[in-house]
Amino acid sequence: METEFSYQSLNSVQGRCLATQIPPEIFINICQDLPPTDLLSLARVCKKFYSYLCSTNSTTTQEIWKNSRLTFLPFVQMPPPEGMMELQYVKLVTERGCQFCKKPRIRKVYWAFLVRCCRKCLEDRTIRLDQIRHHLQSPNLIPDDFLSGLTFTTGFYKSGWDRSPKHRPANLYWIQNVNDTYAEYIKLDVNGRREWIKRKREEGKIKMEEVVKREIEHENEYWTKTMENSKKRDDRASMIDYLIRKEKNEYGFPRFKMSIVEQCSTYNKAMMSTSTSPFTERAWIGFRNKLIPEYTQLFSSLRMQRQETERHLSPDVAIQTRQMDIVKTIFELLRPEGEQRQFSNTVTNTTVNQQQQQQQQQNTSSDSDNNEPSENGNQIKNNNNFVFENFLIKYLPWCPTFRNPPFVNKDPRILWDDDFLMSVLIPQLREEALYLKNYPAPIDTVCGAFLHGGLNNKRVFGCKLCINNNNNNNTQDIPQLYSFFEVRLHLTKDEHKVRMINDDSMIEVYPSLSKSADNTSYSGQLFPRNKPEVFFAAGFNCNLICNLLN
Known part of the structure; x- marks a missing residue:
């Protein structure tokens, strides 16, 4: 008896998220093998996962983030700063973008202030040491060392806002920290201020030592990541160059001339790209579809310019120019010896197979006449797939066709097209070179x-x-x-x-x-x-x- 299909039962199954039914113990075991970026994505799936991974009171949650950080972030091994949870620590290091203006692609972390922000937001929220007295409007009542307990960062000197009056890099302090410290300082009496300053000086020394360590750790991670991205970009460019050179025309030879490809904007844009993602087959198809029309247009334009230039050459110079075209084309089409050997074996095996097929076809008298056109077509196709071997180069200048090439309209000033060179002229030269070698x-x-x-x-x-x-x-x-x-x-x-x-x-x-x-x-x-x-x-x-x- 067939089971009747029920849409109601299907909707009831689809309405439940089976993942939310996972027991907490299994969920914890799954999270132990995930990097911080995946944990952040998992926390956005549903409220239940968010409560598991973003709880502020759970020690288990802190252990999940800590294990993930230590396992997958080798350059973030220091514990979180005082007062910061593991989740906040991981977000500060792994996420990108300014925390204030949301400007994308910002990765600079100012460990003195525990913020990740752009230069503009840093300028708005920091103050130079020489500006603090004017900012607090107490030029005479504040000693210089009342800021000893605060952490600071050094300006870049090239900018104007972070440069001291003596044109030196200035120490930058977080304005909110300065205000809080000043409010705390003025509440103390004279004796309390002395002890307070002494204590703050020790605390500030320890804090700055920790800031320096974190900056060194962060810089090591930054330069390592930069070198990895540089290698990925180099590999991507090498792959693009390899695929272009690997592309073949109908004769089995390189389709593109690199001297022309290097002038195409599509090629230059791809080679100068900052992308670190691998160059996939899908990306190659899109790149190839853009490159071919631009290459064809540029090739035709350069050919017309050259034709116009060589129109005024004398006949003897034009003849030698056409001979140079032959030499350049042959050297561009030369294959490695291993590839030549493999191609020769393939051609030999194909010839033997064709001879066997012809003998079998001759034995069948009824079908011999009908098979003649296909045999001729195969012969023509095999003649086009030629190889001009390296050892034939020395015979080239003595070939009759090389000494007296067939010109278009008997005019040596008219350029040959690539189809004529590769399908007619160069195969003829190869036959003549082989004849000179054998006879x-x-x-x-x-x-x-x-x-x-x-x-x-x-x-x-x-x-x-x-x-x-x-x-x-x-x-x-x-x-x-x-x-x-x-x-x-x-x-x-x-x-x-x-x-x-x-x-x-x-x-x-x-x-x-x-x-x-x-x-x-x-x-x-x-x-x-x-x-x-x-x-x-x-x-x-x-x-x-x-x-x-x-």
């Missing part, structure tokens, strides 16, 4: 002598331009020999002043002289001294751009 050029060519003959640092290269000039002048001079780096410098600096070097048509190689030059030490031979010269010695012309632009 070495003859050693009597400049490419073969440099890449596979090991002759780049030997003086077996000659300048064809000089040889042609000698032939035109009907002279039979022995051609001057250089290393590969030296002959390229010769072409750019001496009487030739070539603006763009074509190694095959301008450099001659004499491989027969390599054996006689094996044990020869050349005096005054030039070697690359910096990174641009290293690139220049490897066959790149890109380092000529700076000089040509000037």
Whole structure:
């Protein structure tokens, strides 16, 4: 028999708070494992919990707050000041905000007065030592040491209200304490005042020693908390930077260029944020949605500015600029060796699986024709997911596509878009670099002598331009020999002043002289001294751009 549903019974269950039925003994055991902030929240749940945790006469309540403070507040180990309960002590230390004007985010506690307040409220409620006589309107009847029993704090000197007439930090006293002490002092006779001052002086010394200890304890907690928050902010910024660099495009390479991202206000605002909360996945989604349109707009703007600037370049400089774009893109897309190895294994396994699938599909004659489009699509997709390995960099300047790139409308001044670079041009360069590696050029060519003959640092290269000039002048001079780096410098600096070097048509190689030059030490031979010269010695012309632009 089905049980009939009763809304009345449901409402009666919902109307009761089962937590309020917890016995006090169990409630005390639960509170022993809670930090002070949770105890404060628990006291706001209901009147019963408030009576348990905020009772002024219960020793059990004081023990709950004391155990929580000692366990979860390592920098608040001193007992509460005289006349202050554990609950008030915990609230003074853990809560934030001015106790008078309710200004938020105030954490400075003035232990001399046992208050947490802002500078403005402190100014309104304190008085300097040199102002006390005028305030009490008794300039001659009050000795200077009648305030010996009061605690004080020192001003910050930079402000005007807490600075003495001699422009020194002044001692600040709580106005109410001064008034109460003065009222107590004037009621005594002459002999009683002497004993009173002596007693107050001893009490004041003990109180100030306690104030100093509490301030030191509080400052240690403050600086420790500051360093923890600083570390949290650094971790948050590192996470944002990591997620940006980890973001990939459809080709499996970094989507964002950090040089452009660093100019985005969304990125700078996030990196300079004072928040200490972890950067969650939800926060990353919102940040990414803001960053992408700003990045796209800034990228387009910078691209238009660059296009306008390079519109007036000469053709040879424009060609080298496009070659520099290729080099920069390849170096941005280079992956770590471990990732390359993992990617290569993945591609190999995928190729083997595809071959097995193709063999199975060939065995099934009825479905072979229908599967051709999907195979072609998979091949295109795999071609896009390429990796330009580190060891192929040295073959790059000798690739035909690098030496004569395909330009938009046959104009080298027009920029390529990233889609063309990553999906068409760079995969083609990788294929050509692999071909040069697997099929070495003859050693009597400049490419073969440099890449596979090991002759780049030997003086077996000659300048064809000089040889042609000698032939035109009907002279039979022995051609001057250089290393590969030296002959390229010769072409750019001496009487030739070539603006763009074509190694095959301008450099001659004499491989027969390599054996006689094996044990020869050349005096005054030039070697690359910096990174641009290293690139220049490897066959790149890109380092000529700076000089040509000037």
